Every structure is written in structure tokens, then in C-alpha cells.
Amino acid sequence: MFVRWSAAIAAAILLSSPALLQGARAADKPTDPQIAHIAYTAGVIDINAAKQAQKKAKSKDVKAFAADMLRDHEAVNKQALALVKKLNVTPEDNDTSKALSKQASDKLAELDKLSGAAFDKAYVANEVAYHKTVNGALETQLIPSASNAELKNLLQTGLKIFQGHQQHAEHVAAELK
């Protein structure tokens, strides 16, 4: 049941604990159109966060990091769009995408109230946590559930990109202290 899987992933996202995702059962598999939607949404969320950071960040390193996120996630999503077009798949909205978007807009509002160094710190900390959560979802759910080989491939590249971003964010966070 996809609904149950969505509830599990939504709970995990709220708790920012990718480990919880492992509790979901194989039977709770999302479909390829749902996976494509989730992956695309995850990219859009980080693009929006980066746009906010470009306006609000104070530190040069944080601004540069936001530019890197914008560039990479736009490139991944461009590939994702080209692939769904090629495969003739229509991404399908679902509870996981909705939960991700809701949590992201709450976070944007929360960060919007901060400024200066406080914003920089909170943005980078959230980037670390967010990439960790998405990596957990990719590794334990999205990649194993994907049935189309090209989609699986793109998700695997996405995972490497996201893992790179997580490490990059951790470096930036360490420099801010």
C-alpha cells in the first residue's frame, strides 16, 4: 500500500531520521511516476532554499554553496524532465511529495525570520539534514523501488550528487563555527 509507505516516509522526514525509512516494507513500493515526482520535488525544494539563501546569506561561502546547489539541482531536474518525456511517463503527485513540500514551505517561512549569521547557520544546518533525509529515501526506498533501468540510473547519479552536497554542506557548516 502506497499510503502506508507515504505515512512512513512523512514521519521520517518530520523526524529527520532516515533510519526510520528502513522500517517500510517492500510491499509499500511507490510506482515509477510517483518516484519521478518525489525526486523532482526534492530537487525543487533545494532550488527554492538556495534562491532564498542567495538573497539572505551573509557569508561568501554560504552564498557560493547556494549557487552550487542551484546549478546542480537545476541540472538534475533538467535531466529528469528529459527522461520522463523520453519514457512518456507523467510524474504523479502523491502523499510523500505533498509531505516534502509542506515541510519545505514551513522551513522557508522559519528561515525567512532569521538574518545574518543566524540565517547562514540555520540554512546550512538544514541543508545537511535535508540531504541526509533525501539520501536515506533514495537508498532505502526510491532506488530499490524504481523499475525502469534509466530512472534507476538517474536516481543513482542523483544519490551521488546529494551525497556530495551533504559532505559539502558539512564542510561549510564546520567553517562557520
Place this chain on the structure above:
Amino acid sequence: MPGRLSTIAAAVVFVAMAVPAHAATIQIMMENLEMSPKDASAKVGDTIEWINKDVFAHTATARNGDFDVNLPAKKSATFVLKKAGTVDYYCRYHPNMKATLKIEP
């Protein structure tokens, strides 16, 4: 005609001497966030050419600060090795991309 042959031979030797025998170009691919080969050997004076096949920008950044080469998406760039040693390098944007260069004198 032995005379002409030796002239050609001399010319060949001259050309070979004018170009230092060890100056080579070593290509390293960046594809799907992997560098290959991960371990490359070269000599001082050699040129390293990184070829970025990804749609993402990467860098080849030496941990010891010897080089920091930018690789825009689908572009390549070169660096001429000046110092011997074993240099670990990585991508600043994706620090999970790592490789090593062994540079002999």
C-alpha cells in the same frame, strides 16, 4: 643512398631530442561523479587533462594546495605538473569525488 638516409636519421634524432621524451598528456575522465583512473601516475612536466563528461561542474582540487582546476559541465581543462609527490585531490562541489596522482621527478 646512405647519405640521405643518415640525414633523415639525424633529423629524427634531433626532433626526438627537442621534445623531452617524458612530456606526456594524461587524461582523467570525470563521469557520473567518478574520476577514472582513480590512481594515475605521471612525471614532472607532464600535462594532466581532466575531461568532464557530466552535466555538472566539478573541480580538481589538490589537498596540498598545488592545484585547483575548474571543470565546467562538459568541458575539459589541463594542468602541467611542476612538483613531484603523491597528491590527493577532490572536487570542492562534491567532496565524495576523490582521486590520487603519483608524480615522479
